[in-house]
Amino acid sequence: xxxxxxxxxxxxxxxxFRKLVTDEKLExxxxxxxxAVSDWNVGRFPDSRALGCLRHHGIETAHKARQITKEDFQxxxxxxxxxxxxxxxxxxxxxQVKDCKAKIxxxxxxxxxxxxxxxxxxxxxxxxxxxxxEQCLRCCKAFLEKYH
Numbered sequence: 001x002x003x004x005x006x007x008x009x010x011x012x013x014x015x016x017f018r019k020l021v022t023d024e025k026l027e028x029x030x031x032x033x034x035x036a037v038s039d040w041n042v043g044r045f046p047d048s049r050a051l052g053c054l055r056h057h058g059i060e061t062a063h064k065a066r067q068i069t070k071e072d073f074q075x076x077x078x079x080x081x082x083x084x085x086x087x088x089x090x091x092x093x094x095x096q097v098k099d100c101k102a103k104i105x106x107x108x109x110x111x112x113x114x115x116x117x118x119x120x121x122x123x124x125x126x127x128x129x130x131x132x133x134e135q136c137l138r139c140c141k142a143f144l145e146k147y148h
Protein backbone atom coordinates (compact mmCIF):
# COMPACT_ATOMS: atom_id res chain seq x y z
CA UNK A 1 0.00 0.00 0.00
CA UNK A 2 1.64 3.20 -1.16
CA UNK A 3 1.18 6.93 -0.65
CA UNK A 4 3.45 9.91 -1.10
CA UNK A 5 4.97 10.07 2.41
CA UNK A 6 3.87 6.85 4.16
CA UNK A 7 2.69 8.60 7.35
CA UNK A 8 -1.08 9.02 6.79
CA UNK A 9 -3.02 7.06 4.18
CA UNK A 10 -0.82 4.05 3.46
CA UNK A 11 -0.09 3.15 7.10
CA UNK A 12 -3.84 3.39 7.81
CA UNK A 13 -4.56 1.08 4.87
CA UNK A 14 -1.78 -1.31 5.91
CA UNK A 15 -3.05 -1.52 9.51
CA UNK A 16 -6.66 -1.97 8.37
CA PHE A 17 -5.75 -4.73 5.90
CA ARG A 18 -3.53 -6.48 8.45
CA LYS A 19 -6.42 -6.48 10.98
CA LEU A 20 -8.86 -7.86 8.39
CA VAL A 21 -6.41 -10.62 7.47
CA THR A 22 -5.79 -11.44 11.14
CA ASP A 23 -9.53 -11.46 11.94
CA GLU A 24 -10.08 -13.88 9.05
CA LYS A 25 -7.11 -16.01 10.22
CA LEU A 26 -5.36 -15.54 6.87
CA GLU A 27 -2.01 -14.17 8.12
CA UNK A 28 -0.18 -17.12 6.59
CA UNK A 29 -1.45 -16.16 3.11
CA UNK A 30 -0.66 -12.45 3.10
CA UNK A 31 2.44 -10.31 3.50
CA UNK A 32 1.35 -6.74 4.10
CA UNK A 33 3.46 -3.59 4.13
CA UNK A 34 3.25 0.06 3.17
CA UNK A 35 5.73 2.47 1.65
CA ALA A 36 6.18 5.91 0.17
CA VAL A 37 7.06 7.03 -3.32
CA SER A 38 9.14 9.84 -1.73
CA ASP A 39 11.91 9.67 0.86
CA TRP A 40 10.65 12.62 2.93
CA ASN A 41 9.56 10.72 6.05
CA VAL A 42 11.75 7.60 6.04
CA GLY A 43 12.10 6.25 9.59
CA ARG A 44 9.23 8.30 11.03
CA PHE A 45 6.15 6.91 12.74
CA PRO A 46 2.74 7.64 11.23
CA ASP A 47 1.12 11.02 11.85
CA SER A 48 -0.33 11.23 15.38
CA ARG A 49 -3.82 11.82 13.92
CA ALA A 50 -3.51 8.61 11.86
CA LEU A 51 -2.45 6.70 14.99
CA GLY A 52 -5.32 8.24 16.97
CA CYS A 53 -7.83 7.28 14.30
CA LEU A 54 -6.56 3.70 14.22
CA ARG A 55 -6.55 3.48 18.03
CA HIS A 56 -10.15 4.75 18.06
CA HIS A 57 -11.01 1.69 15.95
CA GLY A 58 -9.00 -0.70 18.12
CA ILE A 59 -6.06 -1.03 15.74
CA GLU A 60 -2.40 -0.61 16.67
CA THR A 61 0.59 -0.24 14.37
CA ALA A 62 4.34 0.00 14.89
CA HIS A 63 5.01 0.96 11.27
CA LYS A 64 7.84 3.32 10.38
CA ALA A 65 7.84 5.09 7.03
CA ARG A 66 9.99 3.65 4.28
CA GLN A 67 10.44 4.29 0.59
CA ILE A 68 9.35 1.70 -1.96
CA THR A 69 12.19 -0.42 -3.31
CA LYS A 70 12.98 -2.23 -6.54
CA GLU A 71 12.50 -5.51 -4.64
CA ASP A 72 8.93 -4.52 -3.73
CA PHE A 73 8.03 -4.55 -7.44
CA GLN A 74 9.64 -7.97 -7.80
CA UNK A 75 8.19 -9.67 -4.71
CA UNK A 76 4.71 -8.26 -4.08
CA UNK A 77 1.79 -9.44 -6.21
CA UNK A 78 -0.16 -6.21 -5.68
CA UNK A 79 0.89 -2.62 -5.08
CA UNK A 80 -2.11 -0.48 -4.25
CA UNK A 81 -1.85 3.30 -4.10
CA UNK A 82 -3.99 6.22 -3.03
CA UNK A 83 -4.16 8.69 -5.93
CA UNK A 84 -3.22 9.33 -9.58
CA UNK A 85 0.08 10.97 -8.66
CA UNK A 86 1.14 7.83 -6.74
CA UNK A 87 -0.02 5.69 -9.65
CA UNK A 88 2.05 7.67 -12.18
CA UNK A 89 5.14 7.56 -9.94
CA UNK A 90 4.79 3.82 -9.32
CA UNK A 91 4.27 3.01 -12.99
CA UNK A 92 7.34 5.08 -13.87
CA UNK A 93 9.43 3.33 -11.19
CA UNK A 94 8.15 -0.12 -12.20
CA UNK A 95 9.27 0.48 -15.79
CA GLN A 96 12.84 0.64 -14.49
CA VAL A 97 12.57 -2.73 -12.73
CA LYS A 98 13.43 -5.95 -14.48
CA ASP A 99 11.02 -8.78 -13.59
CA CYS A 100 8.31 -6.52 -12.14
CA LYS A 101 5.52 -8.88 -11.11
CA ALA A 102 3.36 -6.48 -9.06
CA LYS A 103 -0.02 -5.40 -10.35
CA ILE A 104 -0.13 -1.65 -9.66
CA UNK A 105 -3.50 0.00 -9.18
CA UNK A 106 -5.51 2.43 -7.10
CA UNK A 107 -6.85 1.01 -3.84
CA UNK A 108 -10.02 2.98 -4.58
CA UNK A 109 -10.65 0.70 -7.56
CA UNK A 110 -12.13 -1.70 -5.00
CA UNK A 111 -14.40 0.83 -3.28
CA UNK A 112 -18.05 -0.31 -3.43
CA UNK A 113 -18.98 3.39 -3.12
CA UNK A 114 -16.83 4.22 -6.17
CA UNK A 115 -14.60 6.76 -4.39
CA UNK A 116 -11.59 6.15 -6.62
CA UNK A 117 -9.20 8.58 -4.91
CA UNK A 118 -8.24 8.46 -1.23
CA UNK A 119 -7.37 12.08 -0.53
CA UNK A 120 -4.37 13.00 1.62
CA UNK A 121 -5.70 14.12 5.04
CA UNK A 122 -2.40 15.68 6.18
CA UNK A 123 -3.58 19.29 5.94
CA UNK A 124 -7.06 18.41 7.15
CA UNK A 125 -8.74 17.52 10.42
CA UNK A 126 -9.41 14.36 12.40
CA UNK A 127 -12.60 14.03 10.36
CA UNK A 128 -10.50 13.73 7.20
CA UNK A 129 -8.48 10.91 8.79
CA UNK A 130 -11.74 9.17 9.67
CA UNK A 131 -12.84 9.48 6.03
CA UNK A 132 -9.55 7.88 4.94
CA UNK A 133 -10.07 5.07 7.47
CA GLU A 134 -13.61 4.39 6.22
CA GLN A 135 -12.48 4.36 2.57
CA CYS A 136 -9.56 2.06 3.37
CA LEU A 137 -11.81 -0.29 5.30
CA ARG A 138 -14.32 -0.57 2.43
CA CYS A 139 -11.59 -0.99 -0.19
CA CYS A 140 -9.52 -3.47 1.80
CA LYS A 141 -12.58 -5.62 2.56
CA ALA A 142 -13.55 -5.70 -1.11
CA PHE A 143 -9.96 -6.42 -2.20
CA LEU A 144 -9.66 -9.26 0.31
CA GLU A 145 -13.00 -10.74 -0.80
CA LYS A 146 -11.85 -10.68 -4.43
CA TYR A 147 -8.46 -12.30 -3.81
CA HIS A 148 -9.22 -14.64 -0.92
